Every structure is written in structure tokens, then in C-alpha cells.
Amino acid sequence: MMILGIVAVCVVLALLAFLVPRLSRHPQRGTQRTLGLGSRAGGKAPGVLGRALSKPFRSSSKAVGRSGTAGRRARGHMPF
Numbered sequence: 430m431m432i433l434g435i436v437a438v439c440v441v442l443a444l445l446a447f448l449v450p451r452l453s454r455h456p457q458r459g460t461q462r463t464l465g466l467g468s469r470a471g472g473k474a475p476g477v478l479g480r481a482l483s484k485p486f487r488s489s490s491k492a493v494g495r496s497g498t499a500g501r502r503a504r505g506h507m508p509f
Contacts, residue, residue, distance in 0.1 A: 435489045439496040446500025457497040464490040 438460055446453035464486045471482030 431485070435492060439492055442493060443496040443500040446497045447504050450501045450504050453497055453500065457493060460493050461490045464493065 442453060442457055442460070445456065468483040468486035468490065471484075471486060472479045474482050
């Protein structure tokens with residue numbers, strides 16, 4: 430279920446970044462901040478368990494950042 434939620438957020442952010450690049454930065458930062466909180470909370474567990482619990486949040490945050498960047502970059506490559 431969480432995977433579908435992250436995919437949906439990435440798609441929405443990519444579309445938002447393509448249509449209105451300046452207005453897409455605030456939702457992207459908010460989403461990454463929220464995922465960062467989850468990563469830090471999971472990382473408080475000891476040892477390998479902490480790394481395992483924080484990894485899904487780190488990778489999701491990277492995916493959100495990449496989708497926003499890709500939408501803005503695609504907008505910049507448009508001929509008009």
C-alpha cells in the first residue's frame with residue numbers, strides 16, 4: 430500500500446513540476462521532509478534493524494526528488 434502511495438505522489442509531483450515548475454517545489458520539499466521524519470525515526474532502532482527500517486523512507490525521498498527534477502527538466506526542454 431505504501432508503494433502505491435509513493436508512486437502516486439511521484440506521478441503527481443512530476444505532473445505538477447511539468448505544468449507549474451515554481452509551484453512544485455513547496456509540495457516536493459514538504460513530502461521529502463515528511464519522509465525524512467520517517468527515516469530518522471526508523472534509524473533510531475539499533476544496528477542493522479535501524480538501517481533496514483529507514484531505507485524505504487530514504488529511497489522514497491530520493492524518488493520524490495527525482496520525479497520533481499525530471500518534470501522541471503522536461504519542461505525546460507520543451508520548444509515553446
